[in-house]
Amino acid sequence: MKRLVLCGSRTFKDYIIKLGQELEKDGFEVVIPKEFLVPMCKRDHSMLHFSEIQNERTDYVLVVNEEKNGIKNYIGANSFAEIAMGFYFGKKVFLKNDIYEPFADELIGWGVIPLKGHLENIEK
Secondary structure, three states, rough: OOEEEEEEOOHHHHHHHHHHHHHOOOOEEEEOOOOHOOOOOHHHHHHHHHHHHHHOOOOOEEEOOEEEEOOOOOHHHHHHHHHHHHHHHHOOOEEEOOOOOHHHHHHOOOOOEEOOHHHHOOOO
């Protein structure tokens, strides 16, 4: 079973939790950001989520980059840091949607894969 760490803006919390449940039904072991389930400070949340990305059992990082405040394919600072961690630790990193233009050079250079909504393209 492939292990997938979900990342994304707190704005998308409910959607990310639901998506995680759907991916579990599809046969993935899913890690949802703990801060969505248990209140914690930003530093503790980041350290915990980075350790989940680094975990040797983790195969994939999936960033839920929905439209936010009229910005398509939004990736915030924390999600960008999580992408960088996935890249650094050799994980396959996916974007749920397309490339976020402000970070295009890095995302493309790091081999991040835009799914353009086609989650079925993640290898199980």
